[in-house]
Amino acid sequence: MSIRVAVVAPTVAIAGDRALSIAGFVGLLIAMAIGGWGVQWDIRWHLLIGRDSFWIAPHVMTYAGVTLSATIAFGMLALERVRGRASQGWWLAAVGMALTIIAAPIDDLWHRLFGIDVTVWSPPHLLGLAGAHLNLLGAMLVAVELWPGSSRRRAIGVLVAGTLLLGTCYVTVDPGVQTAFRRGGVFFFTWPLLGALGFTFILSLTARASGLRLAPLVVTVAALGLHVVGLGISDAGFALTQPVPAIQEAIAADPTSPIAIAHEMARRSGTVVGRSFLLRWLPILPAAVLTLVDARRRWIAGGIAFGATLFVSAGHMLAGAPSLRHALPAPGDVVLAALLIPPAALAGSAAARWLARRWPSPITPPA
Numbered sequence: 001m002s003i004r005v006a007v008v009a010p011t012v013a014i015a016g017d018r019a020l021s022i023a024g025f026v027g028l029l030i031a032m033a034i035g036g037w038g039v040q041w042d043i044r045w046h047l048l049i050g051r052d053s054f055w056i057a058p059h060v061m062t063y064a065g066v067t068l069s070a071t072i073a074f075g076m077l078a079l080e081r082v083r084g085r086a087s088q089g090w091w092l093a094a095v096g097m098a099l100t101i102i103a104a105p106i107d108d109l110w111h112r113l114f115g116i117d118v119t120v121w122s123p124p125h126l127l128g129l130a131g132a133h134l135n136l137l138g139a140m141l142v143a144v145e146l147w148p149g150s151s152r153r154r155a156i157g158v159l160v161a162g163t164l165l166l167g168t169c170y171v172t173v174d175p176g177v178q179t180a181f182r183r184g185g186v187f188f189f190t191w192p193l194l195g196a197l198g199f200t201f202i203l204s205l206t207a208r209a210s211g212l213r214l215a216p217l218v219v220t221v222a223a224l225g226l227h228v229v230g231l232g233i234s235d236a237g238f239a240l241t242q243p244v245p246a247i248q249e250a251i252a253a254d255p256t257s258p259i260a261i262a263h264e265m266a267r268r269s270g271t272v273v274g275r276s277f278l279l280r281w282l283p284i285l286p287a288a289v290l291t292l293v294d295a296r297r298r299w300i301a302g303g304i305a306f307g308a309t310l311f312v313s314a315g316h317m318l319a320g321a322p323s324l325r326h327a328l329p330a331p332g333d334v335v336l337a338a339l340l341i342p343p344a345a346l347a348g349s350a351a352a353r354w355l356a357r358r359w360p361s362p363i364t365p366p367a
Contacts, residue, residue, distance in 0.1 A: 017083065018146075024076040025142050025157065028069055028093065032136060032164050033226075035065025039171060040227070041234035043120075047262055047274040049243045050250035057241050058234070069135060070097040088360075089145050093138030099131030119258045120175050129172050136165040144209055144359050155210040162206030162215065163222040169198045170223065174279060178261050180318065184327030189337035191279070192314035196307045196341045199283055200290070200348030204302060207295040208356035216295055220287040224280045231275065265323035282317060286310040299349045307345025311338060 038061030045058050053059075073093040080087040107124035119125070143157030176191030203216035212218070251260045266273035286309040295302040315337070318324055329337070 020079070021076065021142075021146060024072050024090075025139065025146060028072045028076075028135075028139050028142075029157075029160055029164065031065050031068035031072060032132070032139070033065075035062050035069060035132070036164060036167055036171075036226075037230045037233050038062030038065055040230035041237055043171070044231075044234045044238075044274040045243070046259055048238070048247060049245050050247035050259065056243070057237055061237075066097070066100055069093075070101060073097045073135065073138070087142065087145055089138050089140075089142030091138070092141060093135045096131045096133065096135030096138055099134065100128045101131075103128035103131065120171065126172070129168065132168045133165065133172075136161055136168060140165065140205070140209055141359060148360065150211045155212050155215075158206055158210040159212070159215060159218055159222070162202060162210070162219045163226060165206075166199065166202050166219055166223045167226050169195075169202055170227075170279065173198060175258065177279065177318070177324075178258055178265075180324055180327055181261055181265055182327075185329055186333040186336050188318065188324070188327055188329040188333065189311070189315065189341065191318070192310050193337070193341050193344055195283065195314070196310050196345035197348045199286070199310070200303055200306045200345040201352050202348075203287055203290055203306070204295040204299065204349045204352035205356055207290075208352060209359065211296070213294050213296060214291055216287040216290040217284070220284045224277070224284070227277070227280045268323040269321055278317065278321070282314055283310065285313050295349065295352075299353045300346065303346035303349030304342045306349070307342035310345065311341040 038058050042056075042058035042062060045056060046052065073090060074097070077087070077090040077094045080090055103124045106127065107122075110122060110124050120129070140158055140161040143154055143161060147154030147157065173191060173194045176194050179190040180188045203219060206219050207213065207215040247259070247263075250257070251263060254260060263273050266276075269276075286306045289309045290302050290306045293302045293305045315334070319328060
C-alpha cells in the first residue's frame with residue numbers, strides 16, 4: 001500500500017503541474033488577444049476621435065491585457081524555477097513582457113520631451129511591439145514544450161500563437177503604406193518589403209513548429225478573422241462610451257500627422273477611415289503559395305515564392321489604389337524592389353529555419 005501511494009502521489013503532482021502549465025498557456029493567449037484588440041481599438045480611437053488621455057477605454061483594455069500577460073508570464077517562469085525546470089518558452093515570454101512594461105515610462109518621457117506623437121513608429125512604441133513579438137514567440141515555444149512531437153493540441157496552440165504574432169506584425173508594418181504616400185519612388189514598396197521579412201518568418205516558423213503544411217494559409221485567414229473581431233469590439237466600445245470627436249481639431253493642428261494622412265488617403269480612395277481590409281487579405285495569396293511550396297521542407301523556394309508573390313500582388317493592388325496614384329514608382333524603382341523583396345522573404349524563411357532547429361522536439365514532416 002505504501003509503495004502504491006508513493007508512486008501515485010508524484011504522478012498526481014506531475015499531472016497537476018502540467019494542467020497548470022496548460023492553463024497558463026491558454027491564459028497568456030487570451031490576455032494577449034485582449035491587449036491586441038485594445039491596441040486596434042486605440043488606433044481607431046486616434047483616427048476617429050483624436051482626443052487622448054491615459055484613461056481612455058482602449059488604453060484600459062490594453063493595460064488589462066498587458067497586466068494579465070505579465071502576471072501569467074512572470075508567474076509561470078517563477079513556478080518553473082521552483083520546480084527546478086528551465087522553460088525557454090516562459091523565459092522568452094517574460095522577457096517580452098518586461099520590454100513592453102519598460103516601454104511605458106520611456107513613452108511617457110518621450111511625450112514630455114517631444115510632445116504627443118500619433119505614430120506606431122516611435123521608439124517607445126516599437127519597443128513595446130518588440131516585447132509583444134517576443135512574448136508571442138515565447139507562447140509558441142511553450143506549446144512546443146508542452147506537447148512534444150506531432151499532436152493536435154500542439155498544432156492548435158502553435159497556430160493560435162502564430163495568428164496573434166502575425167496580427168502584431170501587421171500593426172507594426174502597416175505604417176509602411178503611409179511611407180508610400182509621403183515619399184513614393186522605391187519607398188512605395190515599404191509595406192511589402194517589411195512584410196516579406198516579417199510575414200515569411202512568422203508563417204514559416206508556424207509551419208515548422210506545428211508540423212502542418214497548411215499553417216501559413218490557416219494563420220493568414222485567422223489573422224483576417226482576428227481583425228474583423230477587433231473591429232466589432234471597437235465598434236461596440238464606441239457605441240458604449242460615445243466619446244466626443246475632436247478629430248478635425250487634431251488634423252488642423254498638424255496636417256502632416258499620420259492621422260491627417262490616414263484621413264486624406266481614405267478621402268481619395270472613397271473609403272471609411274480605419275475600416276480598410278486591403279492590408280489584411282493581401283498576404284493570403286502569398287501564404288497560399290507558401291503552403292503549396294511547403295515551408296516546412298523547402299525554405300529557399302518557399303521564401304522566394306512568398307516574396308515574389310507579395311511583390312506582384314501588393315504592387316498591383318497598391319498601384320491601383322486612388323490614394324497612391326501620385327506616388328507610383330518609376331521603372332527603376334520597380335526593378336530595385338523586385339531585387340529586394342524576395343531576398344527579404346528568403347531572410348525571414350532562413351531565420352525561421354534557424355530558430356525552429358534550436359527548439360525542442362522538432363517535427364520532421366513526411367517526404
